[in-house]
Amino acid sequence: MGHRQSIYLDGFSHKNPIPAACVINGLLSTGIVYGLDPATGKAAEGLEDQTRLMFVHLRAILEAAGMGPEHVLKLDVLLLDRSQRGPLNREWEAMFPDPDNRPVRQAMQADLDNGKLIQCNVTAYAAP
Numbered sequence: 622m623g624h625r626q627s628i629y630l631d632g633f634s635h636k637n638p639i640p641a642a643c644v645i646n647g648l649l650s651t652g653i654v655y656g657l658d659p660a661t662g663k664a665a666e667g668l669e670d671q672t673r674l675m676f677v678h679l680r681a682i683l684e685a686a687g688m689g690p691e692h693v694l695k696l697d698v699l700l701l702d703r704s705q706r707g708p709l710n711r712e713w714e715a716m717f718p719d720p721d722n723r724p725v726r727q728a729m730q731a732d733l734d735n736g737k738l739i740q741c742n743v744t745a746y747a748a749p
Contacts, residue, residue: 623749628685632659633678642682647749649686654679655740664736671738672708676716679743690716692745693724701738703730709739 623646630641635652642651656664656671657678665671683689698709706728717723733740 626686628682630678630681630685633657633681641678642686642743644686647747649683649688649692649743649745649747651679651682651741651743653740653742654682655737664738668705668738669708672712675739675741676712679741680716682743683745686745686747688745688747691722692747693717693743694746695724695744696726696741697743698726698728698739698741699731699733700728701731701733703728705738 626644627640628642628644628649633641633654635641639652641654642649654675655678656674658665658670658674665674680690683692696713700706700709709728713723713726
């Protein structure tokens with residue numbers, strides 16, 4: 622078994638004592654990634670800002686693990702209102718512009734807490 626690497630970020634952290642992501646043998650899995658506003662320490666106002674910041678944090682997590690968008694296999698997305706996928710689709714297409722080279726995504730509706738309107742968790746892989 623390979624060495625487990627915990628990924629922590631400045632400006633994005635969980636209230637519980639857990640890292641933002643974990644990597645073993647090139648396989649990355651995140652915890653919950655959401656639109657945390659680093660200035661307030663809370664979820665940003667509105668779905669547009671939350672979605673934009675969620676992708677900002679996701680990019681930072683990937684970068685801290687030595688990865689990029691090309692390594693993402695799957696995004697699991699939870700939305701307070703699943704019908705409101707416009708901001709998600711815009712950020713998705715910006716991060717993954719090539720329709721022939723995109724990861725899979727599952728979006729589900731959920732009862733989110735603390736003002737969150739959207740959150741995700743991600744699986745990525747880069748051969749060690």
